[in-house]
Amino acid sequence: MFPQSKSGKFGLLALCALSGVLAGVFAAGPAMATDGSEGDNLAAYEARVVAEDGLVLRIGPSTHYRVVGSKEYGSVVGIVCRVKAERIEGNPVWYKLSDASYVWSSRRDIVRDGEEPRWC
Incomplete structure (x- = not known):
């Protein structure tokens, strides 16, 4: 050989x-x-942050996961998909963003055009 x-x-x-x-x-x-800005191309959906306090980004879909950043009011985020996880204010839906972080948001905190993101 x-x-x-x-x-x-x-x-x-x-x-x-x-x-x-x-x-x-x-x-x-x-x-x-997934290096650099190319990660944004993985997002199937885009949304704008409308929460006045912004959104907290975590490494997993629960408040028990470490915080890795935040998105300010007016930021555009790429959403890859959604998962059911820790229930906050009665809502169990978390979004997986194109940078592989997770964010919980009430529907009032993120504005999307079109259909709901697919389930992960």
Whole structure:
């Protein structure tokens, strides 16, 4: 399969090098796909923040998850999909944004044009 030297080590070295290259390609692939502003292209829906206090972004769909940022009043956010999770003020719907953060919002806090985002 692989060329071998008299010591038999060449084939093993080639296999190790090839597996290292493939591992690097697969590990870097997802990071490159979502790097920078290209993440906004993943959003199927856009919405505008109309909550006067803005929205809190978290790493998961619950207040138990760490806060990773916020969106100010008037910001446009890309929504990928929605999930049912922790119920806040009677509403269990959280939105997954194009930057992979999650945000809870009453329907009064985000204005969307068109249909509801798909379920994740």
